[in-house]
Amino acid sequence: MPIVAPSLLSANFLNLEAECRMLNKSEADWYHLDVMDGRFVPNISFGPMLVAFFRKATSKTCDVHLMIEEPERYAEMFHQAGADILTVHVEACRHLHRNIQQIKNLGMKAGVAVNPHTPLSAIQEILNEIDLVCLMGVNPGFGGQQFIPHTLHKIRQLRQMVAERMLNVLIEVDGGVTLENAAEIVSAGADVLVAGNTVFRSPDPIKTISALKSVCLNV
Ligand code: DX5
Numbered sequence: 001m002p003i004v005a006p007s008l009l010s011a012n013f014l015n016l017e018a019e020c021r022m023l024n025k026s027e028a029d030w031y032h033l034d035v036m037d038g039r040f041v042p043n044i045s046f047g048p049m050l051v052a053f054f055r056k057a058t059s060k061t062c063d064v065h066l067m068i069e070e071p072e073r074y075a076e077m078f079h080q081a082g083a084d085i086l087t088v089h090v091e092a093c094r095h096l097h098r099n100i101q102q103i104k105n106l107g108m109k110a111g112v113a114v115n116p117h118t119p120l121s122a123i124q125e126i127l128n129e130i131d132l133v134c135l136m137g138v139n140p141g142f143g144g145q146q147f148i149p150h151t152l153h154k155i156r157q158l159r160q161m162v163a164e165r166m167l168n169v170l171i172e173v174d175g176g177v178t179l180e181n182a183a184e185i186v187s188a189g190a191d192v193l194v195a196g197n198t199v200f201r202s203p204d205p206i207k208t209i210s211a212l213k214s215v216c217l218n219v
């Protein structure tokens with residue numbers, strides 16, 4: 001079964017308490033929290049203050065996706081805020097290895113996110129140091145975009161790289177995941193499905209989360 005990580009970016013921010021209650025009683029495994037700085041991506045979302053509120057609202061894993069420049073300046077703050085997993089973009093890090101060490105030394109799990117245009121060779125030398133690779137299915141910055149089909153090829157390629165090296169790295173797919181394409185994404189090799197619009201714009205989010213959870217059974 002895939003790990004299901006709803007992205008709170010698509011939640012109703014006027015009613016976050018109810019959204020958290022819904023997620024807590026659902027089969028969702030993680031909270032996926034999208035942090036955007038208006039520089040690395042053309043949008044601004046939220047920062048450590050809101051992550052700390054989500055931390056208080058749930059005992060589920062807080063999976064924090066940093067779409068920001070110079071993430072090393074903020075790793076400590078997100079640790080204080082309660083992040084369990086901290087993911088940085090390979091395209092935003094000049095010293096990725098140092099950034100990963102910093103995140104691990106702070107006691108968090110470390111993830112690296114990869115944009116659609118970035119080849120997997122960009123992370124091959126760091127693969128044995130990290131806990132998760134976040135493969136972007138869209139260009140980061142906004143929820144509700146269409147999945148880029150070429151991502152499926154990257155998922156298969158990464159699954160093979162991980163298997164060849166006998167590593168324990170989770171493959172997360174983020175952006176454009178729907179009930180229609182989830183089975184294909186999981187059978188290509190994804191361990192974690194992030195879903196924003198698919199969950200929060202659905203008439204019955206709890207049911208939608210269950211459907212994502214049971215997706216592999218239907219492959
Ligand atoms: C994209 C974010 C995603 C996004 C997912 O920049 O990293 O987590 O909110 O949203 P959907 O599932 O709606 O594409």
Ligand code: ZN
Nearest residue numbers: 034065174194
């Ligand atoms: Zn994300």
